[in-house]
Amino acid sequence: MKEAFNFQVILRAMRISLYQVVVAIWALGNANAAESNAQTLLSKKISVNLNNKEVENVLQNIEKQISGKFVFSTKIIRGDRKINVRVKDQPLYKVLDETLKPLDLTYRVTENLIIISRTSKDGAQSLPVVKSKAPNFTVSGKIKDSKGETLGGVTVLLNYKSNGVVTDINGAFSFVDIPEGSYTLTISSIGFTSVKKEIQVIGGDLQIDVEMKDDILQLQEIIVTGGNPKKKIESSVAITTINNKDIQTRAPLNSTDLLKAIPGLTVESTGGDGPGNVWVRGFPQQGGYIFLGIMEDGLPVLPTGYNSLPSVDQYYKTDLTIKNIEAVRGGNASIVMANTPGAVINNLSYTGAEKTYGKFKATTGLSQGLYRLDGNVGGKVNSNIRYNIGGFYRTDKGIVPPGYTANQGGQLKGNMTYNFKNQKGFVRVYGKYLNDKVQWMLTSFYPYDGTGKPTKFGSFDMVNQSLATIDTKFSYKSADGVTRNYDMSDGIHTKQGAGGFQFNYTTDQGWEINNNFRYQHTNMNVTAGIPASNVAYNGTTQYYYLDGTAASLKSGDRLVNVTGVTQQLEDVQIVNYLDLKKTFGNHSLLFGAGIHQYNRNDGPNYNFSYLQEFKEKPRRLITSPTAAQITPLTLSTVIGDSRTLSAYASDEITLNAKWRLDLGARIDNQNVDGKRPFYAYKADGTPDYTKASTLVIADYTNYSENVTNWSATAGLNYKINNESALFARATRAYNAPNIADYNATAYDPAKIKKRPVYLGEIGFKYAKNDFSLFASASYSAIKNVSLSITVPTISSGNQSLLAFGSTRTYSAEFEASYKVTKSLNLRLTGTVQDSKYTDYSASTNTNSAIVAILGDTTYSFTGKRTERVPVLNTELSATYDYKKFNIYLAGSYIGSRFTAPSDSYKLPAYALMKGGAGYSFTKNLNARFWVDNLLNARVLTEGDVRGDQFRDFSAVEIGTMMPGRALLPRSLWLSLAFEF
Structure with a gap:
C-alpha cells in the first residue's frame, strides 16, 4: 500500500508544487526529517522594516525571504490589522513569536508550511453558530481531482479557531473537537482553482469529499519569467502558460504550431517543420519572428529580429523534456530580453524530482x-x-x-x-x-x-x-x-x-x-x-x-x-x-x-x-x-x-x-x-x-x-x-x-x-x-x-x-x-x-x-x-x-x-x-x-x-498563375x- 501511495505522488508531480510532494512524503512517517526541516526553516534569519502595514502584508514580506509558505485565512486572523515590525538578521521563530503573540495569534510548522491561527482564548469569537454545552464532533473528508484521484498536500482551512491542515498522501483531512454550527471550508492547491464550501455540523461527525477543478489558465501557478517568481494572478502583465499536459493534448505539428495557443499572436505554420511566421499584436513584418523572443530555460536561443534565415524555430524543438511554457505578451517582455518588444516565449525544462x-x-x-x-x-x-x-x-x-x-x-x-x-x-x-x-x-x-x-x-x-x-x-x-x-x-x-x-x-x-x-x-x-x-x-x-x-x-x-x-x-x-x-x-x-x-x-x-x-x-x-x-x-x-x-x-x-x-x-x-x-x-x-x-x-x-x-x-x-x-x-x-x-x-x-x-x-x-x-x-x-x-x-x-x-x-x-x-x-x-x-x-x-x-x-x-x-x-x-x-x-x-x-x-x-x-x-x-x-x-x-x-x-x-502557400x-x- 505504501508503495502505491508513493507511485500516486509521482503521477501527480506535474500538478502539485514541490512543497506538496515534501508534505506527502512527510505524511508517510518521516517525522525526524520533518522536524529537522522545520528547525532549518525557523532558524532562517530575516530582516523586516515595515511601518503601519497590514498583518497579511507583513507575512507576505517575510514569505519572500524564506523557503516556506504561510497558510492562513485573512478574515479569521484579522489580517487587515496594521502593525510595525523592525528586525534585522533575526531568526524566523523569534520574529514570529514577537509579532504574532501580541495579536493573539499562534503558528505551527508542517514541513515548509507555516499555518497561522488564533490562540484558544480568541477562538470562541470565530464561532458562527454554536450551541452551548453541546458535544463536539469531527469534520473529515478527502480531496480528489476531477478524475477521482486523491490529492495530497492540499491546504484545507476551517473558519473555526483558524484551523488549517494539509491533506495526507490519501488526500484525507480531519478537524476534531468542532461544535455544532455552520462553517466554511476553504480548499486551495497550486494547479487547481480554489474551492469554498459551506458546511453544517449537526448532531454528529461530518464526512465530506471535495472535488477540485483544474486551474486551466494556471492563475495560481508560480511564474518565473520576467522578474521575481510570483503567482500569475499577482502579475501585472499578460501571461499565457502551457504545461506539458496541454502540449500533449494539442499535439502541435511543430514548435511554431504550438504558439497558436497564445492570444495576441498570429501564427502561420504552413512551412511544415521549416521556418514559420509569427506576428505579435499587429507589428508589421514580412514573416519570421521579428518581434518575438524565444528562450530556453531563461536564456535566448537567438537574438530577436530575424526573418527566415536564420529562423529561431530551427534552434529549439518541442518534445517531452519541456515541463511548461511561459509566454509574456507585451508588458515587461522588453525588460526580460533585449530587442523584444512584442512577446517572450520561455521554454522551461524538467530538472529532476525527489522520485524517479x-x-x-x-x-x-x-x-x-x-x-x-x-x-x-x-x-x-x-x-x-x-x-x-x-x-x-x-x-x-x-x-x-x-x-x-x-x-x-x-x-x-x-x-x-x-x-x-x-x-x-x-x-x-x-x-x-x-x-x-x-x-x-x-x-x-x-x-x-x-x-x-x-x-x-x-x-x-x-x-x-x-x-x-x-x-x-x-x-x-x-x-x-x-x-x-x-x-x-x-x-x-x-x-x-x-x-x-x-x-x-x-x-x-x-x-x-x-x-x-x-x-x-x-x-x-x-x-x-x-x-x-x-x-x-x-x-x-x-x-x-x-x-x-x-x-x-x-x-x-x-x-x-x-x-x-x-x-x-x-x-x-x-x-x-x-x-x-x-x-x-x-x-x-x-x-x-x-x-x-x-x-x-x-x-x-x-x-x-x-x-x-x-x-x-x-x-x-x-x-x-x-x-x-x-x-x-x-x-x-x-x-x-x-x-x-x-x-x-x-x-x-x-x-x-x-x-x-x-x-x-x-x-x-x-x-x-x-x-x-x-x-x-x-x-x-x-x-x-x-x-x-x-x-x-x-x-x-x-x-x-x-x-x-x-x-x-x-x-x-x-x-x-x-x-x-x-x-x-x-x-x-x-x-x-x-x-x-x-x-x-x-x-x-x-x-x-x-x-x-x-x-x-x-x-x-x-x-x-x-x-x-x-x-x-x-x-x-x-x-x-x-x-x-x-x-x-x-x-x-x-x-x-x-x-x-x-x-x-x-x-x-x-x-x-x-x-x-x-x-x-x-x-x-x-x-x-x-x-x-x-x-x-x-x-x-x-x-x-x-x-x-x-x-x-x-x-x-x-x-x-x-x-x-x-x-x-x-x-x-x-x-x-x-x-x-x-x-x-x-x-x-x-x-x-x-x-x-x-x-x-x-x-x-x-x-x-x-x-x-x-x-x-x-x-x-x-x-x-x-x-x-x-x-x-x-x-x-x-x-x-x-x-x-x-x-x-x-x-x-482569371486563370493567371500566382504564387501562394496553402x-x-x-x-x-x-x-x-x-x-x-
Missing part, C-alpha cells in the same frame, strides 16, 4: 510515413543531486511528400542539479545536441479566380502536391576553383551543440544570486528551391532531363523558374545573465546584467536559377543534353560579430495586501563589427556600393556600429481577492536592426532609423470553481520600422524596394475556461485587433530595376491594414473525459487578411478543425489518435506577396505512451 519519473512515446504519422520516438526521464541520484535527460528522433516523408525523406533527425537534452546542503541554492549544468534536417515548404502556384482560394491547375493541386524537384543534386565550380556539391533533399539541416550552467545562491544577508550561462555553436546548411515564376511552354523549344533524355512537353504545359538558395550559416553564441535579488521592506528589487555575444560567419551563400516542370515531383529541365544544369546568379556572405551588453532593474512594490506596483527598466548597448562585401570599384579605385551582387566579391569593407537603446515599463496589479485581480501597464520599448541589416551590400546609414515601440494594456483575471478568465485590452505602436517590398522583374529577378512604416494596433485578447460538467471542459482563446499603418510610403526611385517597370512613382499605404494580420483570430476547444477515454476537439476561426499593405488582395476567412481521442489501458499506458485539419480545409495563407501591392486585380485575367492538408497521427 519518466515517459516514452512512439508516434506515427499515418498519412505521411512518420515514425518518431520521444523519451524523458528524471529523478535523483542522492538527497542532493537531481537529473533529467530526454529527447526525440524521427524520420518523416512529409505531409506534402517531396519525393524523398523530408524530415529526419532529433535532439538530446540533459541537466543535473546539485542542491546545497544548507538549502540556500543549487548549481545546475545542462547540455543539448541537435541534429535535424527539415523540408522548407515554400510557395507553389495556383490559377487566380478572385476567390483567394488555392484552386487546382489540371491535375496539379498545390495543397497536397509538392513542387520540390526530385533532381536534387547539383554542383558548382566557383571562381576560386572550388567545386561545391549541393543536395536539395538536405533542406534546412541544423547541427547544434550547447552547454552551460546555472548558479543560484541566497546569502545570509538575503541576497539571491542567480547566474545563467550558455555556450552554443550552430551550423545550418540551407538548400532549397524558391519558385519564382510560372510560364507557359512555347510549344517549340525542346527541353531535356538531366540524364540527356528528351522531355515530353506539349502545348498547355507550364514551366517553373526556380531560385535555388544555398546558404551555409554558422554562428557561435555566448550568453550570460547575472541577477541579484533582495527584498527590502515592501520592495522586491532585482538588478541584472547580461552579455549576448553572437558571432556569424556565413557563406559562401550562392543563389542559382534553374527550370523545372510544373507538376508533382517535377524534374529539372535543360536546353540541350550538354547544357549547364543550373545558372549561377549571386554570391553573398554575412561576416561579423554582434555583442549586446545589457543592464536592467526592476522593483516590485507591495503597497498593501491588494495593490502591487511593478517598475522596470533596461538599457542595451549593441556593438556590431563586420566585413561588408562589395562587388565593384569606381573609376577612382574606391568601393562602389551601388553595384548589385554578382558571383565575385571584389573585396570587403570593415565596419563598426555602436547603438544604445532603452526600455521602461510600469505596471499596477490590484488583487481583488484570491480569485480575481485587475492590472494595467504602460511600456516604452524598441526594435533594433540586426547584423544582417548592417551587412547589406548597399548599406546606407540613412536607412537605419530609431524604432521606438509604445504599449499600453489593462486586464482582468478570475478563477473560481468552474470558471477561469484572463482578458486584456492593449494598444501598441511602432515608428520607422524598416520594410522590404519584393518586386519580381523579368530581367533582374526579384528586387527589393526599401521603405519605412509606422503602425498602431488596438487589440483585445482573452482566455476563458469553463468546466461544464465533471467530464466536459471548454476553453476559448482569441484576439480581436485593428492594426493599421499610420505612416507608410514607398518610392520606386531607390531601385533602378523597379523604376524600369513601374516608373518613378511614390506609393502611399497610410491608413491601410497591416498585411497578413486578421481582425479576429479565435479558438474554441473541448476536452471530455469519460472513465478511461479522453476526447479533444478544437475549432479555430481566422478572419480575412490582406496579403500586402496596399490592401489590394484579400484572403478570405476560414475555419480549421482538429481533434483527438485517447484511451488509458492502465495508469501507465495510454494510446492517442488525432487528426489535424480535420475537415481538410483548403485555404491560402499567402497570396501573391511579391509585388501585388502594385497590381490592379480587377484587371487580372494550409497543410489533413493528417492522421497515432501515438502510444508509457509513463511512470
Whole structure:
C-alpha cells in the first residue's frame, strides 16, 4: 500500500508544487526529517522594516525571504490589522513569536508550511453558530481531482479557531473537537482553482469529499519569467502558460504550431517543420519572428529580429523534456530580453524530482510515413543531486511528400542539479545536441479566380502536391576553383551543440544570486528551391532531363523558374545573465546584467536559377543534353560579430495586501563589427556600393556600429481577492536592426532609423470553481520600422524596394475556461485587433530595376491594414473525459487578411478543425489518435506577396498563375505512451 501511495505522488508531480510532494512524503512517517526541516526553516534569519502595514502584508514580506509558505485565512486572523515590525538578521521563530503573540495569534510548522491561527482564548469569537454545552464532533473528508484521484498536500482551512491542515498522501483531512454550527471550508492547491464550501455540523461527525477543478489558465501557478517568481494572478502583465499536459493534448505539428495557443499572436505554420511566421499584436513584418523572443530555460536561443534565415524555430524543438511554457505578451517582455518588444516565449525544462519519473512515446504519422520516438526521464541520484535527460528522433516523408525523406533527425537534452546542503541554492549544468534536417515548404502556384482560394491547375493541386524537384543534386565550380556539391533533399539541416550552467545562491544577508550561462555553436546548411515564376511552354523549344533524355512537353504545359538558395550559416553564441535579488521592506528589487555575444560567419551563400516542370515531383529541365544544369546568379556572405551588453532593474512594490506596483527598466548597448562585401570599384579605385551582387566579391569593407537603446515599463496589479485581480501597464520599448541589416551590400546609414515601440494594456483575471478568465485590452505602436517590398522583374529577378512604416494596433485578447460538467471542459482563446499603418510610403526611385517597370512613382499605404494580420483570430476547444477515454476537439476561426499593405488582395476567412481521442489501458499506458485539419480545409495563407501591392486585380485575367502557400492538408497521427 505504501508503495502505491508513493507511485500516486509521482503521477501527480506535474500538478502539485514541490512543497506538496515534501508534505506527502512527510505524511508517510518521516517525522525526524520533518522536524529537522522545520528547525532549518525557523532558524532562517530575516530582516523586516515595515511601518503601519497590514498583518497579511507583513507575512507576505517575510514569505519572500524564506523557503516556506504561510497558510492562513485573512478574515479569521484579522489580517487587515496594521502593525510595525523592525528586525534585522533575526531568526524566523523569534520574529514570529514577537509579532504574532501580541495579536493573539499562534503558528505551527508542517514541513515548509507555516499555518497561522488564533490562540484558544480568541477562538470562541470565530464561532458562527454554536450551541452551548453541546458535544463536539469531527469534520473529515478527502480531496480528489476531477478524475477521482486523491490529492495530497492540499491546504484545507476551517473558519473555526483558524484551523488549517494539509491533506495526507490519501488526500484525507480531519478537524476534531468542532461544535455544532455552520462553517466554511476553504480548499486551495497550486494547479487547481480554489474551492469554498459551506458546511453544517449537526448532531454528529461530518464526512465530506471535495472535488477540485483544474486551474486551466494556471492563475495560481508560480511564474518565473520576467522578474521575481510570483503567482500569475499577482502579475501585472499578460501571461499565457502551457504545461506539458496541454502540449500533449494539442499535439502541435511543430514548435511554431504550438504558439497558436497564445492570444495576441498570429501564427502561420504552413512551412511544415521549416521556418514559420509569427506576428505579435499587429507589428508589421514580412514573416519570421521579428518581434518575438524565444528562450530556453531563461536564456535566448537567438537574438530577436530575424526573418527566415536564420529562423529561431530551427534552434529549439518541442518534445517531452519541456515541463511548461511561459509566454509574456507585451508588458515587461522588453525588460526580460533585449530587442523584444512584442512577446517572450520561455521554454522551461524538467530538472529532476525527489522520485524517479519518466515517459516514452512512439508516434506515427499515418498519412505521411512518420515514425518518431520521444523519451524523458528524471529523478535523483542522492538527497542532493537531481537529473533529467530526454529527447526525440524521427524520420518523416512529409505531409506534402517531396519525393524523398523530408524530415529526419532529433535532439538530446540533459541537466543535473546539485542542491546545497544548507538549502540556500543549487548549481545546475545542462547540455543539448541537435541534429535535424527539415523540408522548407515554400510557395507553389495556383490559377487566380478572385476567390483567394488555392484552386487546382489540371491535375496539379498545390495543397497536397509538392513542387520540390526530385533532381536534387547539383554542383558548382566557383571562381576560386572550388567545386561545391549541393543536395536539395538536405533542406534546412541544423547541427547544434550547447552547454552551460546555472548558479543560484541566497546569502545570509538575503541576497539571491542567480547566474545563467550558455555556450552554443550552430551550423545550418540551407538548400532549397524558391519558385519564382510560372510560364507557359512555347510549344517549340525542346527541353531535356538531366540524364540527356528528351522531355515530353506539349502545348498547355507550364514551366517553373526556380531560385535555388544555398546558404551555409554558422554562428557561435555566448550568453550570460547575472541577477541579484533582495527584498527590502515592501520592495522586491532585482538588478541584472547580461552579455549576448553572437558571432556569424556565413557563406559562401550562392543563389542559382534553374527550370523545372510544373507538376508533382517535377524534374529539372535543360536546353540541350550538354547544357549547364543550373545558372549561377549571386554570391553573398554575412561576416561579423554582434555583442549586446545589457543592464536592467526592476522593483516590485507591495503597497498593501491588494495593490502591487511593478517598475522596470533596461538599457542595451549593441556593438556590431563586420566585413561588408562589395562587388565593384569606381573609376577612382574606391568601393562602389551601388553595384548589385554578382558571383565575385571584389573585396570587403570593415565596419563598426555602436547603438544604445532603452526600455521602461510600469505596471499596477490590484488583487481583488484570491480569485480575481485587475492590472494595467504602460511600456516604452524598441526594435533594433540586426547584423544582417548592417551587412547589406548597399548599406546606407540613412536607412537605419530609431524604432521606438509604445504599449499600453489593462486586464482582468478570475478563477473560481468552474470558471477561469484572463482578458486584456492593449494598444501598441511602432515608428520607422524598416520594410522590404519584393518586386519580381523579368530581367533582374526579384528586387527589393526599401521603405519605412509606422503602425498602431488596438487589440483585445482573452482566455476563458469553463468546466461544464465533471467530464466536459471548454476553453476559448482569441484576439480581436485593428492594426493599421499610420505612416507608410514607398518610392520606386531607390531601385533602378523597379523604376524600369513601374516608373518613378511614390506609393502611399497610410491608413491601410497591416498585411497578413486578421481582425479576429479565435479558438474554441473541448476536452471530455469519460472513465478511461479522453476526447479533444478544437475549432479555430481566422478572419480575412490582406496579403500586402496596399490592401489590394484579400484572403478570405476560414475555419480549421482538429481533434483527438485517447484511451488509458492502465495508469501507465495510454494510446492517442488525432487528426489535424480535420475537415481538410483548403485555404491560402499567402497570396501573391511579391509585388501585388502594385497590381490592379480587377484587371487580372482569371486563370493567371500566382504564387501562394496553402494550409497543410489533413493528417492522421497515432501515438502510444508509457509513463511512470
